[in-house]
Amino acid sequence: MVKQAYSVETKLACIEMKKAGKSNKVIKETLGIKNNSQIYTWMKWHEQDEMHRLHQPVGKQYTYGKGMKQLSEVEQLRLQVELLKKYRSLIRNSTK
CATH class of the missing domain: 1.10.10 (Arc Repressor Mutant, subunit A)
Incomplete structure (x- = not known):
């Protein structure tokens, strides 16, 4: 099918x-x-x-936002950095 x-x-x-x-x-x-x-x-x-x-x-x-709006490369990288910072802080808090 x-x-x-x-x-x-x-x-x-x-x-x-x-x-x-x-x-x-x-x-x-x-x-x-x-x-x-x-x-x-x-x-x-x-x-x-x-x-x-x-x-x-x-x-x-869609991963970011709604619709067909395309993010620039700088915006994508900025979002990735923010995500990695959050992930790193969660890892640090869970190991304490």
């Missing part, structure tokens, strides 16, 4: 059709969506203002 990746445009069209009162069967036939649960998931994300999740690839989660 192959995972189906839908475009952001398809996801947004699905949300708009559902808001317009279309049935899941009509939406699935029109947009080529295979499963009802996918429609429910996208609607839940829309209702919870988690629209950034529509952009993430199948099976991937």
